[in-house]
Amino acid sequence: MESGKLLKAIIESAIDGIITIDNRGRVESLNPAALKLFGYKLEEVIGRNISVLMPEPDKSSHDGYLHRYQSTGEKRIIGKGREVRGLRKDGSTFPFRLAVSEVQYDDRVIYTGFIHDLSKEKEAEQRLKEYAAELEELVNERTKSLKKMLHALSEAKEEVSLSLLKEKELNQMKSRFVSMASHEFRTPLSSIQLSSVLIEKYAEPFDNPHIKKHVSKIKNAVGNLTTILNDFLSLERLEAGKVEPAFTPFDIVKLSEEVTEEMQMIAKEDQNIIYQHTGIESMVNLDQNLLRNCMINLISNATKYSGEHTFIEFNTEVTDTQCIVTIRDNGIGIPESDQKNLFQAFFRAHNTGNIPGTGLGLNIVQRYAGLMGGELHFESKINEGAIFTLSFKR
Template sequence: MEKARLLNAIIETAIDGIITIDERGIIESLNPAALRLFGYQLEEVIGKNIKVLMPEPDKGAHDGYIHRYQSTGEKRIIGKGREVRGLRKDGSTFPFRLAVSEVQYQERKIFTGFIHDLSREKEAEERLREYAAELEELVEERTKSLKKTVVALREAKEEVSLSLEKEKELNQMKSRFVSMASHEFRTPLSSIQLSASLIEKYAQPFENKHIEKHVSKIKNAVGNLTTILNDFLSLERLEAGRVEPNFSSFDLVKLAEEITEEMQMIAKQDQNIIYQHTGLESTVYLDLNLLKNCMINLIGNAIKYSGEHTFIEFNTEISDEQCVVTIKDNGIGIPDADQVHLFQPFFRAHNTGNIPGTGLGLNIVLRYATLMNGTVHFESNINSGTTFVLSFNK
């Protein structure tokens, strides 16, 4: 009796539904979980054929299953588990996984069905399909937008390069470009970046690698375009004389360590930035923002033009006479014929190939360093790397 009460308690409190029927398909019992799933009271289904809980076509085929089993012993209705649909009292259907076992009890056969509701799983799968479809549509839309933006930027760059020959034409072009960049590029780029971040956030519960891949592509493309746009806007501000150094005392070592950590996050695989400071002092009197921009630009170039599994040396030194910042890589180097033109705006060395860039970064670094009364020196050899040195007198 104790075992019977325990068994009954287990059945009554089971999360999954449990149904028993006889050889004719007549319902003999349902546990509370099964009654909740189908929406019936116990007295409404006891003694009725199991077909009352089946939608078509399973309902029409059920008698055939029973007949074949009784006449041939076919085991199709017995199984470890299969996905079927149930019919609720209100006429709605729901998916569930059904496992059926045959029990010999008091010289007769009883079939026990174990029902696991799949509604939530199916809803989640449907939402995932919808998210994937929306993502594909968004990726296609954003890709078209990015292509148009890249084409527009390329055309703008070519137009600026040609207009540099005449000062009057350059001024006119700068005004047009700054207006276009501010209004036509920044807003859609911010929208694309935000949309990509939201998609990544909403898709996290589903752990879909395809979603992560496409979101990463969008973010990388936006990052490249934003860098190009920032370079153009920085050049325009310099040309217009709107950049003035704001000298202040700050901790150079702290700034360099923060930049090292920031740039390490965007470095290539197994590409390590090694920072070292020389000297007892760590405080300098320069423009923090301009110096930070110079460091980030030079380290970014080192990352971009060096391969994976390489080291980038980042050194700072403060002596009694001067402050020196050194960035050294083991990258592709700069051809001798190109070195004389290296700091000209829009100039790029001939061995850069398909590596993205505007040709403005080093020109901006030189002009920022000059504003702080500093100098820029470099040494480079093909396939042996490049060293840039920023020097500032105290």
């Protein structure tokens, strides 16, 4: 008796709907959750064929389905079940997951259906798909706009190289562009990046590869655009004489470990950045922000121009007379014919192909090093990687 009361209490308080029918498909019972889902009162459906709760074509074919179930012994898996649609009293339909169980009860067979409403899950999934599509379209529009501006800037550079007057015009154009890009693109890019992260988080329960693919494309596009903006802003500040080093003592090992951790997060698959410090002394007196920018730029190049499953060696050394920073990769290398122009603004080696970049990074690193009284050197052979070395006097 007590177990019967307990079972009845469990069924009536269940969140999912539970329906039982006899071997002719007539409804025998519905729990409160099922009545709420379909919008009926108990007396309105008791004794009626279960097909009243089904939209077409399931409604017309249900008796045949029940006959096949009984004659062939076909079984439905309890648990995950299958997705079907239900018909409410008001004529609307909704998706739910159905699991069917055959039960022997009082010398007869009844069928119990367990119903889990999927309406909210389907609505959330659709909203995520629409949001991802909107974000991708927005990024594409911003990307096209920025590419047009960059293309216009490149064309202007070639024209103004013919005279000092046109050189001045180019600088003015670059200043306007950088100012516009910084204000007009940084805020929406940050919003897009944050939204893509949230979409990725909220979409995890659905395990939808299409959402993951498009969110990844959005994040990569935003990352590329942010790098372009940072390079142009740094160049503009350098050319305008707005960059003045602030020398302060700091621990180069701590800085390098932070940079390594940060860059490892955005490295390619199975790329490993190996950091090592040589020497007992670790305190240096340089501009920490400028040196950090130099490290990030050089390591970013190393990961960009190296393949997956590779190592990037990042070393620092502090002696009595020098502070040395070395980044070594085994990537595509720099052709000998291009090496003499490597530190020129906007120059890129001819073997970079479709690898994204502005051609400004090394120019910026060299100028930052010079502001701190240091030098930038490199060694490279085609398809054998490159070694970049920053050296500063103590």
